[in-house]
Amino acid sequence: MKGSKKRKHDFQGxxxxxxxxxxxxxxxxxxxxxRKWLKENGYRNVGWPNVIELYKKIEELLDKSRFxxxxxxxxxxxxxxxxxxxLTPEEIQDFNQQLAQExxxxxxxxxxxxxxxxxxxxxxxxxxxxxxxxxxxKR
Numbered sequence: 001m002k003g004s005k006k007r008k009h010d011f012q013g014x015x016x017x018x019x020x021x022x023x024x025x026x027x028x029x030x031x032x033x034x035r036k037w038l039k040e041n042g043y044r045n046v047g048w049p050n051v052i053e054l055y056k057k058i059e060e061l062l063d064k065s066r067f068x069x070x071x072x073x074x075x076x077x078x079x080x081x082x083x084x085x086x087l088t089p090e091e092i093q094d095f096n097q098q099l100a101q102e103x104x105x106x107x108x109x110x111x112x113x114x115x116x117x118x119x120x121x122x123x124x125x126x127x128x129x130x131x132x133x134x135x136x137x138k139r
Contacts, residue, residue: 011052019051026058034061 011019023045027035043057044050067075084092 009048011048011055016048016051019055020045023051023054023058026055026062030058030061031065034065 009016014022027038030038038054038057038061043054045054067078070078087095
């Protein structure tokens with residue numbers, strides 16, 4: 001047969017077997033209830049359309065579980081990181097200046113509400129320092 005060539009399929013630069021391997025290894029990273037859900041909902045690791053669909057669903061579940069494990073602070077940092085992709089350096093700098101100003105104002109309000117009434121004295125006299133140095137020198 002002249003001109004009949006096998007057309008090589010790929011998905012995101014991976015061959016069929018590589019996608020299957022990725023699915024298998026990523027599926028082990030999921031919790032058992034998520035694996036059970038995939039099986040119950042007909043996601044299979046056989047056949048190009050099924051393998052690709054399973055790959056996408058596993059990626060979605062892994063992303064979802066990653067965010068569920070994050071603390072509130074980590075979620076805010078992640079949202080900030082994603083949001084910064086869409087800002088120019090000037091906009092980021094303006095935002096950081098505005099944030100620094102607001103933090104400073106909040107700090108002043110806290111100092112007004114909770115004044116530091118205790119006086120702390122630190123003695124840095126030379127006599128004490130010299131005595132310490134002489135002891136260390138004698139060793």
